[in-house]
Structures are given as structure tokens and as C-alpha cells.
Amino acid sequence: MNEIPVEIDAGTAYELPEPGWDEELVDVERGTPTGEMLRRYWHPFALSIDATDTPSEVKVLGEQLILFRDGHDRVGLMHPRCCHRGTSLYYAKVETEGIRCCYHGWLFDVEGKTLNMPCEPEGGLHLERYRQPWYPVREYHGMLFTYMGPPAHKPAFPTYDIFDHVPEGWEIVADDNNIGLEGDPTPCNWFQTHENVMDPLHVYVLHAGFSGNQFVAEMAGLPELSFHQTAQGVKSHQDRTLDDGRFFHRVTEVVMPNVRIVASPFVEFEGKATSVAWTVPISRTETKIFTILKRPIGQERRRALYNGKIWPDLSESEHQRFPGDYEAQVGQGVVTIHTEENLASSDRGVSIFRHVFRQQVRAVSNGETPIGVTNGVESRYEVRAGNYIGDREDVVHLG
Ligand code: FES
Ligand SMILES: [Fe+2]
Structure with missing residues (x-):
């Protein structure tokens, strides 16, 4: 009997590779190469108004910490376990000079120095031997x-030129609402959220077509793209000719390791971007974007609409039918599975960003200094990102 050959149609899910993550991109913990690289930079973690005379819990880079403000208006950020016998300083009392543990009353200043041990002879004879683990804090x-x-x-604290000048009738505001998510952390690894900034083509599909136009007409067309490495990160140029003939040169940038500078996608203001944001790993599986922005006094931030509603008001079925960044990124999984990816030519920005990011991880592992880290008290960053609109020759070189 003749056998009839059967054509095998491969590519079924049975052949999926073992799920795997690129640890060099997703790790945040202390002691891992990437966690150590991230720890060479300053990170935002709360608003100034969150530091009060009641201790509160905050989490950043996977570390649970205690935040407070003493009677001298100094902000303290402490490891939660008291250096005496481990009670949480969440139950401590804040005093003029610092924070006092509830268990045996050891008092620590905002730098963790022990000031008083009420159960010890003379309030503690060797106070200098005990230091509550702490972290330095800077308000900006x-x-x-x-x-x-x-x-x-400890590097110089970076400041940004766009906040040097505040026009009459404008203000600078710190915002921790995680870009429209009402302050709740996004339940996925920070890296998949952050690399989205170097993925400008998703705007054309996700924000301008798939779910209706979530931004404005100027942003809807397919741009001409180029990517450029900068002294401290990567930037993309997105160029479009608008219907009225003007040239729209949009520049978006990431500054190592987790700063994102994105001009308003509603193109409310022309020129340099008016905000700087940080994609902060709260933990390996939680992410929150903190933003400092400049705006006309009291002006509410314009928010994307999905089916005519803001994101928190959507029903489950609307989340499915009108997805945005949250759905796309959380939809990649708690930590996206890199072994299942197939990067294409449109992922050039993501590839360049990953490459520069990895270079910094390896630099720190090799005992070198990662880019953007300088000595001194303060450094100043000149923002490039912006919405530059006008005659092509006038704007194409900006940013
Ligand atoms: S455990 Fe904090 S003072 Fe004893
Ligand atoms: Fe987006």
C-alpha cells in the first residue's frame, strides 16, 4: 500500500520555547547587576506632601521603606526594621529631632544616627555604635x-533646564498619578513600560486607529522616523507634514536609566517638552510613573479618551474594545517573556534602547561609571524632547 505523505504544519503552541526573561533588562533587586546599575541614579518615590509626622510605608526598587518628616522639616527614609531588635518603624512616633521606635524608644535622626536609648544607662553611652539603615532624600x-x-x-542630583524658567501665570507641579491611573502602580515590570517610549510606531496603531484617535489629528499620521544615541540615552525623531503644510518635528527621549521626556501628545504647547517623568520600578512586578510638569496655573492635564471616557471609568468590555497603553503593556504579562518575542524593523528604537541600557549594566559590573552620572552636588540636563512645528528648515534641526 502506498503511503500518502502528510504535510506537517509546524508553529503550533506546542513548540513554544521554555519561557524566559532577559534578567539584564528586568531585574531591580539589590545585588543583581541591573539592580546595582539602577541604584547608581536618583529616583523619585513620593510627593513632598507624603512626608508627614506620621510614618508611612513606601516601596521603591523592591525595598519597603518608612517615610517621615521631622519637626525641623527634614525628610527621613528608613529601612523599616529598627536596628535594635527589628520592630517596624511604621509604629514609631515622629518627634522634633527624628523618629522614635515604639518598642524600647530608640530615637534616630533622618540620617539614622541614634540620638537616645531611654532604657540604657544615661540614655545610651555609645550612641555612635548604632545606626538605623537610611537613605538620603532630596526634594525637587x-x-x-x-x-x-x-x-x-552618590552622584550629583540632576536638574532640568525646562524648570529654570516658569512663565508668568504658569506653575510647576509634582504628579504621582501614574499617568491617569489614579496613582495605582501598574502591575507589570517597569522595563516593558519604559521601552514603550522608544516605540513611537505604536501610536499609529494603538492610539490613532485601533481604539479611535486617543490624541489629536497632528499625531495620527505615520511619521518618518529616526533614532539617535545621545550623551545620556536615546532620542527618536518623528517627522510629519501636517494637512496645513507645516512641518511637525517631534522629539522624544529617554535618559538613562528610567527618565522619559515626552512632549504632550495633545500638542497643546509647541517647543520644548513641559514635563519630565520617571518610570520607577516599585518592585520587579509593579511600576509607577512620577511626573514633574510645568503648566498654566490650575490647568488640568488633558487625558486620553477611550470610547469618550477616561481610563478609570471604563467597563471591562470597554477595556477590551478600546485598549490603551495599560492594556498593551500589562497584556504582555507581569514580566514579558523575552524568549517568545520576534523583534522587527519597527522595533529599532526598542533595540537601541535595550542596547544602551545593557551597556550601563555592564559598565557598573565592570567597575565603571554609567552615563549621566557625575560628581558634585547638582548637574543640569538640557531637555531635547519637544513638539517643534513650523517651516521644515526652521524646526528639523531642533531637539
Ligand atoms: S526594637 Fe526598636 S527600640 Fe527596641
Ligand atoms: Fe502609548
């Missing part, structure tokens, strides 16, 4: 930043 335009890396490598 209503946002609290911390440096969680090796003390010997």
Missing part, C-alpha cells in the same frame, strides 16, 4: 527623590 519641585546605591558613589 514637590517630588521626593532618593539615592539607594553605594554611598561612595
Whole structure:
């Protein structure tokens, strides 16, 4: 009997590779190469108004910490376990000079120095021997930043030129609402959220077609793209000719490791971007975007509409039918599975960003200094991102 050959149609899900993550991209924990690289930079973690005379719990880079503000208006950020016998400082009391543990009353200042041990002779004879583990904090335009890396490598605190000048009738505001998510962390790894900034083509599909036009007509057309490495990260140029003949040169940038500078997608303001944001790993599986923005006093931030509603008001079925960034990124999984990816030519920005990011991880592992880290008290960053609109020759070189 003749056998009839059967054509095997491969590519079934049975052949999926073992799920795997690129640890170099997704790790955040202390002691991992990437966690150590991330710890060489300052990160925002709360608003200034969150630091009060009642201790509160905050989490950043997977570390649970205690935040407070003492009677001298100094902000403290502490490891939660008291250095005496481990009670959480969440139950401590804040005093003029610092924070006092509820269990045996040890008092620590905002730098963790022990000031008093009420159960010890003379209030503690060797106070200098005990230090509550702490992190330095810096306030900048209503946002609290911390440096969680090796003390010997504490870098200059970066400031941004766009906040040097505040026009008459404008204000600078710190915003922790995670870009329209009412402050709740996004339940996925930070890297898949952050690399989205170097994926400008998703705007054409996700934001301008699939779910209706979530931004404005100027943003809807397919742009001409180019990507460029900068001294501190990567930027993309998205160029379009508008219906009225003007040239729209849009520049978006990421600054290592997790700063995102994106001009308003509603193109409300022309020129340099008016905000700087940080994609902060709260933990390996939680992410929150903190933003400092400049705006006309009291002007509410314009928000994308999905089926005519803002994101928190959507029903489950509307989330499915009108997806946005949240659905696309959380839809990749808690930590996206890199072994199942197939990067294409349109992922050039993502590839370049990953490459530059990995270079910094390896630099720190090799004992070198990652880009953007400088010595001194403060450094200043000149923002490039913006919406530059006009005659082509006048705007194409900007940013
Ligand atoms: S455990 Fe904090 S003072 Fe004893
Ligand atoms: Fe997006």
C-alpha cells in the first residue's frame, strides 16, 4: 500500500520555547547587576506632601521603606526594621529631632544616627555604635527623590533646564498619578513600560486607529522616523507634514536609566517638552510613573479618551474594545517573556534602547561609571524632547 505523505504544519503552541526573561533588562533587586546599575541614579518615590509626622510605608526598587518628616522639616527614609531588635518603624512616633521606635524608644535622626536609648544607662553611652539603615532624600519641585546605591558613589542630583524658567501665570507641579491611573502602580515590570517610549510606531496603531484617535489629528499620521544615541540615552525623531503644510518635528527621549521626556501628545504647547517623568520600578512586578510638569496655573492635564471616557471609568468590555497603553503593556504579562518575542524593523528604537541600557549594566559590573552620572552636588540636563512645528528648515534641526 502506498503511503500518502502528510504535510506537517509546524508553529503550533506546542513548540513554544521554555519561557524566559532577559534578567539584564528586568531585574531591580539589590545585588543583581541591573539592580546595582539602577541604584547608581536618583529616583523619585513620593510627593513632598507624603512626608508627614506620621510614618508611612513606601516601596521603591523592591525595598519597603518608612517615610517621615521631622519637626525641623527634614525628610527621613528608613529601612523599616529598627536596628535594635527589628520592630517596624511604621509604629514609631515622629518627634522634633527624628523618629522614635515604639518598642524600647530608640530615637534616630533622618540620617539614622541614634540620638537616645531611654532604657540604657544615661540614655545610651555609645550612641555612635548604632545606626538605623537610611537613605538620603532630596526634594525637587514637590517630588521626593532618593539615592539607594553605594554611598561612595552618590552622584550629583540632576536638574532640568525646562524648570529654570516658569512663565508668568504658569506653575510647576509634582504628579504621582501614574499617568491617569489614579496613582495605582501598574502591575507589570517597569522595563516593558519604559521601552514603550522608544516605540513611537505604536501610536499609529494603538492610539490613532485601533481604539479611535486617543490624541489629536497632528499625531495620527505615520511619521518618518529616526533614532539617535545621545550623551545620556536615546532620542527618536518623528517627522510629519501636517494637512496645513507645516512641518511637525517631534522629539522624544529617554535618559538613562528610567527618565522619559515626552512632549504632550495633545500638542497643546509647541517647543520644548513641559514635563519630565520617571518610570520607577516599585518592585520587579509593579511600576509607577512620577511626573514633574510645568503648566498654566490650575490647568488640568488633558487625558486620553477611550470610547469618550477616561481610563478609570471604563467597563471591562470597554477595556477590551478600546485598549490603551495599560492594556498593551500589562497584556504582555507581569514580566514579558523575552524568549517568545520576534523583534522587527519597527522595533529599532526598542533595540537601541535595550542596547544602551545593557551597556550601563555592564559598565557598573565592570567597575565603571554609567552615563549621566557625575560628581558634585547638582548637574543640569538640557531637555531635547519637544513638539517643534513650523517651516521644515526652521524646526528639523531642533531637539
Ligand atoms: S526594637 Fe526598636 S527600640 Fe527596641
Ligand atoms: Fe502609548
